[in-house]
Amino acid sequence: MKIRFGYVSTALSLWEASPSRTMTFARYKVLGKVERREKLLAITAENLWNTKRILYYNIAHGIDVYRFSSSIVPLATHPEAHWDYASPFRDDWLDIGELVKKHQLRISFHPNQYTLFTSPRNEVTANAVEDMEYHYGMLECMGLQEWGTINIHIGGAYGDKISAISRFHENLRTLPSPIKAAMTFENDDKTYTTEETLAVCLKERIPLAFDYHHHMANPSGRPLEELLPEVFSTWSHMEHVPKIHVSSPKSENAFRSHADHVDLEFIMPLLKLLREIGHDVDFMIEAKTKDQALLKLVPEVAAIRGVKRIGGAAIEWN
Secondary structure: OOOEEEEEOOOOOOOOOOOOOOOHHHHHHEEEEEHHHHHHHHHHHHHHHHHHHHHHHHHHOOOOEEEOOOOOOOOOOOOOOOOOOOHHHHHHHHHHHHHHHHOOOEEEEEEOOOOOOOOOOOOHHHHHHHHHHHHHHHHHHHHHOOOOOOEEEEOOOOOHHHHHHHHHHHOOOOOOOHEEEEEEEEOOOOOHHHHHHHHHHHEEEEOOOOOOHHHHHHHOOOOHHHHHHHHHOOOOOOOOOOEEOOOOOOOOOOOOOOOOOOOOHHHHHHHHHHHHHHOEOOOOOOOHHHHHHHHHHHHHHHOOOEEEEEEEEEEEOO
């Protein structure tokens, strides 16, 4: 079994390397037409440059799994601030894509919790489609539309899970098929369990990006040793190995909140189960200290008896 480790968005070890700088719409409104464009271009240029810096940092550290920031382009989906973020940065976007392809990096996006398809309100679904188009548009700019994935949660239950799930399937039809082909779904920590999310994934033929912390906070009726092989089967038509999100609770009282680092003891049952199953996976670390949490966890896992470190952020356990 091989596990590669990745992290989310920002390399905290790099100085001033946020790929998510933005501005509020209130600030946008007070600027003149020329100033607005200049500000949007300047912020996007900085975010793209920092994204490249982070990718080079990842390559240097042997980190093959990375989640792009969703906020590379400021005000990209605001209804009053639509603008062309592709043409002015054509070469920058393509440079990032070439870097990903050359080094065989696994990349993804994760839109926020408001991108959902369970709402009874048509405008919420329309906004979700627009946000998915924005994320897919960034993949297209990089030439990675058949390479990257876009992960979302199922969404709310609105007091009736059966109706919400039915609505989810119906609303998902409004999404263009190429975007749907790039999607993954994730179990959440309050509403839709792994088992419930799995049923949706199987029906839509969409992979399940399993979140272990969420599963522990919102467990299924069936044991994980039964569920994981079925979860992994949802990736059978993909070139990627299954992805698992790992984090650990901030405290017993704040169990759903992410800690600064990943507690090895907390994920040890998962690691042992993965070894028994013997399936290669990629871990996406969702800890507050980002890359620093990764650089702390990998040597801790590598110190387990029988585990061999095979890269800067990869281990093998036979």
